[in-house]
Amino acid sequence: MISRNIFTRLCALALVLPLGQCIPATPPVQKRAALDTWIANENSIALSGVLANIGSTGAKSYGASSGLVLASPSKVNPNYFYTWTRDSALVFKALVDQFITTQESYLQLEINDYISAQAKLQTVSNPSGSLSNGAGLAEPKYMPDGTAFTGDWGRPQRDGPALRATALIAYGRWLLSNGYGSAAANIVWPIVKNDLEYVAQYWNQTGFDLWEEVNGSSFFTTAVQHRALVEGSAFAASVGKSCPNCDSQAPQTLCFLQRYWSGSYIISNINVNTGRSGKDANSILGSIHTFDPNAGCDDSTFQPCSPRMLANHRVVTDSFRLVYGVNNGISQGSAVAVGRYPEDVYFNGNPWYLCTLSAAEQLYSALYQINKVGSISITSTSLAFWQAIYPSAATGTFSSSSSTFTSLTSALRTYADGYVAIVQKYTPSSGGLAEQFDKSSGGPLSAVDLTWSYASFLTMTAARNNVLPASWGAGSANQVPGVCAASSATGSYSPATNTNWPNFPCTTASTVFVTFNVLATTSLGQNIYVVGSVAALGSWDTTKAVKLDAGRYTDSVPLWYGTVNLAAGTVLQYKYIRKEADGRVVWESDPNRSYSVPTSCRRSAAIGDSWR
Ligand SMILES: *[C@@H]1O[C@H](CO)[C@@H](O)[C@H](O)[C@H]1NC(C)=O
Ligand SMILES: *[C@@H]1O[C@H](CO)[C@@H](O)[C@H](O)[C@H]1NC(C)=O
Numbered sequence: 362m363i364s365r366n367i368f369t370r371l372c373a374l375a376l377v378l379p380l381g382q383c384i385p386a387t388p389p390v391q392k393r394a395a396l397d398t399w400i401a402n403e404n405s406i407a408l409s410g411v412l413a414n415i416g417s418t419g420a421k422s423y424g425a426s427s428g429l430v431l432a433s434p435s436k437v438n439p440n441y442f443y444t445w446t447r448d449s450a451l452v453f454k455a456l457v458d459q460f461i462t463t464q465e466s467y468l469q470l471e472i473n474d475y476i477s478a479q480a481k482l483q484t485v486s487n488p489s490g491s492l493s494n495g496a497g498l499a500e501p502k503y504m505p506d507g508t509a510f511t512g513d514w515g516r517p518q519r520d521g522p523a524l525r526a527t528a529l530i531a532y533g534r535w536l537l538s539n540g541y542g543s544a545a546a547n548i549v550w551p552i553v554k555n556d557l558e559y560v561a562q563y564w565n566q567t568g569f570d571l572w573e574e575v576n577g578s579s580f581f582t583t584a585v586q587h588r589a590l591v592e593g594s595a596f597a598a599s600v601g602k603s604c605p606n607c608d609s610q611a612p613q614t615l616c617f618l619q620r621y622w623s624g625s626y627i628i629s630n631i632n633v634n635t636g637r638s639g640k641d642a643n644s645i646l647g648s649i650h651t652f653d654p655n656a657g658c659d660d661s662t663f664q665p666c667s668p669r670m671l672a673n674h675r676v677v678t679d680s681f682r683l684v685y686g687v688n689n690g691i692s693q694g695s696a697v698a699v700g701r702y703p704e705d706v707y708f709n710g711n712p713w714y715l716c717t718l719s720a721a722e723q724l725y726s727a728l729y730q731i732n733k734v735g736s737i738s739i740t741s742t743s744l745a746f747w748q749a750i751y752p753s754a755a756t757g758t759f760s761s762s763s764s765t766f767t768s769l770t771s772a773l774r775t776y777a778d779g780y781v782a783i784v785q786k787y788t789p790s791s792g793g794l795a796e797q798f799d800k801s802s803g804g805p806l807s808a809v810d811l812t813w814s815y816a817s818f819l820t821m822t823a824a825r826n827n828v829l830p831a832s833w834g835a836g837s838a839n840q841v842p843g844v845c846a847a848s849s850a851t852g853s854y855s856p857a858t859n860t861n862w863p864n865f866p867c868t869t870a871s872t873v874f875v876t877f878n879v880l881a882t883t884s885l886g887q888n889i890y891v892v893g894s895v896a897a898l899g900s901w902d903t904t905k906a907v908k909l910d911a912g913r914y915t916d917s918v919p920l921w922y923g924t925v926n927l928a929a930g931t932v933l934q935y936k937y938i939r940k941e942a943d944g945r946v947v948w949e950s951d952p953n954r955s956y957s958v959p960t961s962c963r964r965s966a967a968i969g970d971s972w973r
């Protein structure tokens with residue numbers, strides 16, 4: 362902690378070489394150890410943070426149906442108490458990859474619930490349309506109970522179906538290689554098929570970008586659409602089906618993807634006049650979510666280590682150096698706080714945790730690819746990026762046996778760690794990740810506990826530790842057609858009805874996180890507690906009762922909630938009590954409530970009560 366602060370302060374005091382390098386006040390090795398420790402701790406906070414926001418048993422998910430992900434538990438200023446197709450898919454792609462690595466059965470149950478919920482969501486008619494011609498699949502968000510959101514919104518958003526297909530395919534591959542081919546074919550494929558048909562039909566129409574502001578063509582959207590079509594075709598074949606529309610459209614999406622390249626960076630929104638520079642973390646997110654560990658530093662698929670993406674990383678991150686006070690005095694070549702785009706005015710325009718983490722993640726993924734390729738090719742396109750972090754860099758190809766390669770990769774790693782250190786610096790001691798941090802004070806801003814912020818921490822950590830996602834076939838889908846053509850393939854859509862998951866072997870949880878949710882109208886100074894027959898609930902001693910949280914209390918939903926870890930199978934009695942400002946205790950009316958902590962492979966459970 363202390364060494365990090367000293368480091369930051371010295372850099373902020375502009376201890377800068379003529380070439381623009383900031384001298385670290387502590388040796389890199391020592392710095393890395395402190396960062397390692399923080400990351401390991403924060404990563405488990407991030408995993409809990411994600412799980413808390415998933416219905417129906419997550420600690421902060423009261424009101425959300427099974428398998429639906431809340432964007433944030435925040436209900437006011439801003440109200441993110443909805444489930445977005447994009448955010449949910451990105452979150453579950455991260456959880457599927459965690460599951461594949463850890464084989465934790467409680468994660469698998471969450472994944473199955475998510476997929477079952479998506480099968481149903483696809484059939485919900487909404488203001489974007491319905492399933493009959495696919496149009497309804499691009500509805501950006503739904504109510505937390507899975508019904509349509511009917512208010513005005515930036516719709517359609519055409520990245521959602523592509524990202525959901527990618528998340529489901531990742532799990533489908535696991536099913537296939539672990540003896541559950543029929544679940545892959547009969548449960549996962551019908552949902553994926555609808556999403557792929559959607560992408561193939563509508564990729565060449567404008568829609569709202571991932572920030573829900575611009576109705577045009579978005580790099581992120583096109584990049585993830587290309588990926589989905591490519592891996593969708595391979596997944597179809599692996600379950601004995603085919604996706605001719607994927608095959609006919611994928612090359613054209615790749616062709617169109619090239620259009621975003623300006624020659625020196627990616628213009629993230631085209632086919633629309635935004636009046637902006639086009640410099641946008643949209644592009645960095647597009648690259649990390651189409652990273653393929655088996656691909657090389659390929660420009661046409663914008664791989665993280667490609668000359669184009671490295672050049673773009675520099676241009677995009679540089680665009681935030683002058684617009685945020687927290688970046689004052691940080692010299693080029695040292696990491697900065699990164700927001701969505703420099704012209705952003707949402708909440709006055711601030712850095713976002715997930716954008717800063719994605720800047721780190723791109724570089725870790727690039728480092729992996731470079732090591733795998735075994736050399737670094739610095740071209741005129743990427744030269745400025747390399748010179749920023751290693752001033753004597755020059756164009757050429759440097760093999761892994763050269764000292765230049767060692768110096769460049771070491772500079773790259775240090776630079777990437779710098780972005781994580783920025784996030785560390787502006788993360789409160791609770792470890793909670795909001796959506797943004799204030800551009801001047803660095804304090805958390807906007808929605809608390811943003812699920813996507815936590816998911817981006819998980820994927821950053823995985824990339825940093827070389828825990829790799831599966832290949833999606835980029836290496837054999839990078840040939841750009843000679844001529845780009847406007848095109849579309851009309852799809853056929855049908856409801857996915859099978860959600861009968863096999864009985865996967867699983868580990869029974871010995872303890873369960875039980876969340877007590879109670880609706881209790883209170884006035885200032887009053888607090889609600891839960892007290893009960895077990896020690897964790899104070900053994901009926903009101904002085905040892907568990908205080909509940911009113912952080913999400915509203916007039917219409919006067920929620921008090923709290924989570925207690927209890928042994929599976931425990932049978933208990935409990936009651937809610939109210940403590941008045943003067944300490945007086947008011948009990949609920951009789952009888953005592955009773956509850957049996959479930960014995961299952963699930964690690965969380967939730968109770969919904971109303972004060973009596
Ligand atoms: C459709 O594709 C053509 C050919 O790539 C491209 O010129 C055009 O901008 C695309 N339009 C949209 C909205 O995607
Ligand atoms: C955004 O553009 C699409 C055309 O691709 C159009 O159908 C839709 O109505 C537009 N949405 C809004 C809110 O203007």
Ligand SMILES: *[C@@H]1O[C@H](CO)[C@@H](O)[C@H](O)[C@H]1NC(C)=O
Binds near residue numbers: 951953
């Ligand atoms: C509730 O439980 C307490 C503690 O065991 C007991 O003293 C009390 O009589 C119970 N109340 C009712 C209504 O059963």
